[in-house]
Each structure stands twice: as structure tokens, then as C-alpha cells.
Amino acid sequence: MDIPSYVTELMDVLEENGYECFIVGGALRSALLSLPVKDYDLTTNALPEEIKHCFTDYKTIDTGIQHGTVTVLSHHHPIEITTYRVDAPYEDHRHPSGVIFTRALKEDCARRDFTINAVCADRNGRIMDFFGGREDMKNRKIRAIGYPEKRFDEDALRILRALRFASVLTFTIETETDLALRRKKDTLAYVSAERISAELKGLLEGRNRAAVLVSYREVFEVFLPQLKDVDEVHMEKMISALSSAPQDASVNMALFLSESGMSDPEQILKDLKYSNADIRMIMNLIELRDMPCKTKIDMRRLRNRLQCPFDMYLAYRCACHSDTDKEKVSSLYEETANDCTSLKDLAIRGNDVTALGIRGPQIGQCLEAALHAVMEDRVINEHDALLAWLKDQSIF
The missing domain is CATH 1.10.110.30 (Hydrophobic Seed Protein)
Known part of the structure; x- marks a missing residue:
């Protein structure tokens, strides 16, 4: 096991001060499964104040010191170091009423959720596995x-x-x-x-x-009580879409909601406390699910309404519609890269419309009408041509 030096450095400090120290949790699990390793977490028999005393030459953060966790910055990498502990009784089906620090590694591992998360390794890669986690990984x-x-x-x-x-x-x-x-x-x-x-x-x-x-x-x-009303046809449709989509949480949530046919997907996202940005993006995917994408005009209209990365939309669309010509849609997107598809691309502005005697909400309506006329090849995106086109419209 190849442990980064910024991690072993901290392990060495603890061991030099007479304490045990092990890598535990997701990082070790990922390493043993040959998956990418993200954040390293360490566990030790040093008490929180002893951890801080060992790292007086490092920046430390009392991340959750009441639960035994101190974060130590090692070469700009935040490493959480937690004291071996035993959880006091749980009172709300979520959190222990307190923690009791212990000097025994096995007692700390025993409080963890699953065997695959209770495997530990010292700085030399020697494994400590009290509950058969490695065997469960193998199986x-x-x-x-x-x-x-x-x-x-x-x-x-x-x-x-x-x-x-x-x-x-x-x-x-x-x-x-x-x-x-x-x-x-x-x-x-x-x-x-x-x-x-x-x-x-x-x-x-x-x-x-x-x-x-x-x-x-x-x-x-x-x-998600709305799932109870989803029939088998929609379930099969959802399964098929999710099975062909990329590993993207937003794309797959959009597929989960749209292909299952659950009502009021926006409210579901709000109930799940998704961020406003995530809600806008997911709802944008759902709203544009069936937008035509066969011509440049279609693609300009799509560009005008798209609020998420095109690659994300294309992945969602292909999962919804297996007959989507991915290469053609991508080509149309590239071909319209420099086309006028938003008001900021339009060759006229509000003051140009005002000069024609238009006032109030009609200014915006005129600009929108001109934009769509350009996108639909009914007028070229040039200042004089657009003003002439506006003068010919019945709004005057």
C-alpha cells in the first residue's frame, strides 16, 4: 500500500511520541479495492489534547474535538485524526448521546457501521482487521x-x-x-x-x-412516497434510462424523476432540500427532454433555453431517447456556436426599440420577438435589418 508522505509524516509524529496511529475508513477501503483514494483519516489512542500537543508545529483545527477529532494540516492537506472511542447510547436514531474515549483499537472499530469500513493499516501497510472486512471486500x-x-x-x-x-x-x-x-x-x-x-x-x-x-x-x-404510485411500465422505463446514463448525480436524478413519471418533480427536489442551483439545472433537463434537435433552428432554440452544460443535456437526452443521433446533435451544437441565441447576441438593444416609440413591457417583447426571428432565419442579425423588421410588425 502506497501511503503519501504527508500522511506518514503525521503517523510518524504520533508514534515518536509513543502513540498508536492507523489509517481507517474510506481511504483504506478504496486502496484495498484498487479504487482512487480521496481523503485520509487517521485514528489513534492519543487523546484530543495529546494530539494537539504532538502537533504544536502544525496548524490544527478543532473540527469535532468533543468527539475526539482534530484536523491537522500537513503540506496543505487536511487530515482528520480521531481518538479511539466508544459511542454512548443513541437517543434519536442518529447521534450518540456522547462518546467515551478508549485506548483500544478494537473497541473503536467495533462502533463502526460495516466491516469494510473497520479495516485499519499502520504506516507500513500492516493490516488490522477484527471483523472480517477484507474477506467481505473479497466477496x-x-x-x-x-x-x-x-x-x-x-x-x-x-x-x-x-x-x-x-x-x-x-x-x-x-x-x-x-x-x-x-x-x-x-x-x-x-x-x-x-x-x-x-x-x-x-x-x-x-x-x-x-x-x-x-x-x-x-x-x-x-x-419518496410518490414512488408508491409509479407503475411497472414507468419503472422499467426508468431502469432502462438509468442503466444507460453516465455516473452523474444530476443527470440521474433528472432521469429518476422524469422517466418514473412522478408528479411535481420540482417539489420533490425542494422537499429533499436540493440547492436552488441544482433544482434549476435538473428541472431544465426535464423541461427540455423532448425539444426537437434536428435542424440548426431547433438547436438555436435549445441553446436559448439551455441552463446546464450541453454534455450533461446530451447524456440525459440520449438516456431518455435511445434513438438520438448523438453525433448529429453534437455537430449541430458546434455549428451553431457563433449564432445569435440570446438577447446579448442581438444587434439591437432596448434603447433602439425605445427610439421607435415603444415603451414599457413592449420593449422586452419586441426584443424577444426579434431574437426568435433571427434564430428562425426570418431576419438577419444586423442593426438596420432588425429595426426595419420591427417596424413591419403589427405591434406598430
Whole structure:
């Protein structure tokens, strides 16, 4: 295992001060599965104040010091270092009522959600695996540590984490974990919409997203009751679209909403606390789902209404319409790159229209009419030609 020097440097500091230190969590899981590694997290038997004392020469941030987490900046890389801990009883199906620090690595690993997330490695790559996480990785299984039902009852978000891992890693969920997940699905009511949407976005980026959405439909219905009214025809349509789409959360959410035929997709996104920017982009995809794209005029009209990257729209469109001529649509997009498709491209401005004696809301109406006339090749985009065209319109 190739551990970056900015990580081993911190591990060495802790060990030189007499403490244990291990890499744990997603980074190690990804490394063992030969996947790209993102952020490294470390766990140690040093208490929070001891961690800070070890790193007086580094910038530290009390990220969650009450829970034992201190962030240390190592060569501009933020590394979270957390003290071994045991969780106190959970009281709200989401958060422990407190934490108890421990000096035992196994006790820390025992509190984690799934075996694949409880594997640790020291700075030399030596693996510590108390619960069979490596074997589960080999068998591509997601298995809860200890009693699955207790794990999901403690923190309902683990239900969606299991489904996200199943989608992203293309793993299956071990039988007892699967049964417990389904039995405890209603505890998702205790999870905030923001956390649900974050996990859902991750799930929709996974290669196994369609299969997970279908297999665990009853779970998703807890926070998406509209799914209960989706018939089998629309489900098959959605599965087909999701299966052919890229691993893009926005594209796949648009497909999930449009191809399933669920009513009021904008309200669903609002209920899930999607950002206004995400809502605009996803709704723009849905609204332009069936826009004609066969001629330059069609493409200019599309450009005029498009509010997301064209590649994103094209991926969405191809997933919705399998007969889309991708090369032709792309070619039309390139051919119209310099065409007039918005008011800022128009050769006249509001003051030009005002000079014709037009006032109030009609100024904007005239500019819009002129823009569409240009896009439709009814008039050339030149100042005098546009003013002459406007004078000929019945608005005068």
C-alpha cells in the first residue's frame, strides 16, 4: 500500500511520541479495492489534547474535538485524526448521546457501521482487521458489524449508506444486514432531508444505481412516497434510462424523476432540500427532454433555453431517447456556436426599440420577438435589418 508522505509524516509524529496511529475508513477501503483514494483519516489512542500537543508545529483545527477529532494540516492537506472511542447510547436514531474515549483499537472499530469500513493499516501497510472486512471486500459484501438491527436502530442514516455502498462499489448486502435494513426502514424519518439527499446523490453516481433503486424500492418510498404510485411500465422505463446514463448525480436524478413519471418533480427536489442551483439545472433537463434537435433552428432554440452544460443535456437526452443521433446533435451544437441565441447576441438593444416609440413591457417583447426571428432565419442579425423588421410588425 502506497501511503503519501504527508500522511506518514503525521503517523510518524504520533508514534515518536509513543502513540498508536492507523489509517481507517474510506481511504483504506478504496486502496484495498484498487479504487482512487480521496481523503485520509487517521485514528489513534492519543487523546484530543495529546494530539494537539504532538502537533504544536502544525496548524490544527478543532473540527469535532468533543468527539475526539482534530484536523491537522500537513503540506496543505487536511487530515482528520480521531481518538479511539466508544459511542454512548443513541437517543434519536442518529447521534450518540456522547462518546467515551478508549485506548483500544478494537473497541473503536467495533462502533463502526460495516466491516469494510473497520479495516485499519499502520504506516507500513500492516493490516488490522477484527471483523472480517477484507474477506467481505473479497466477496463483495456489505455486512454490519455486530447485530445489524441494532446498528440501524442506532443511526438510521446507515441504511442509506449501505445502499450507497451497494451502488458505488457494486457490492451485495449480506442477508442479515439486508433483512435488518428493510425492517428498520421507517427510522429514516429521523434523518434530515439534507443528509438523505447527500446519500442519494452518491447512490445515483454509482454504477449499480438502477438495481439498488428497484431492489430497495420500499426503502426509498419512506422519504419518496410518490414512488408508491409509479407503475411497472414507468419503472422499467426508468431502469432502462438509468442503466444507460453516465455516473452523474444530476443527470440521474433528472432521469429518476422524469422517466418514473412522478408528479411535481420540482417539489420533490425542494422537499429533499436540493440547492436552488441544482433544482434549476435538473428541472431544465426535464423541461427540455423532448425539444426537437434536428435542424440548426431547433438547436438555436435549445441553446436559448439551455441552463446546464450541453454534455450533461446530451447524456440525459440520449438516456431518455435511445434513438438520438448523438453525433448529429453534437455537430449541430458546434455549428451553431457563433449564432445569435440570446438577447446579448442581438444587434439591437432596448434603447433602439425605445427610439421607435415603444415603451414599457413592449420593449422586452419586441426584443424577444426579434431574437426568435433571427434564430428562425426570418431576419438577419444586423442593426438596420432588425429595426426595419420591427417596424413591419403589427405591434406598430
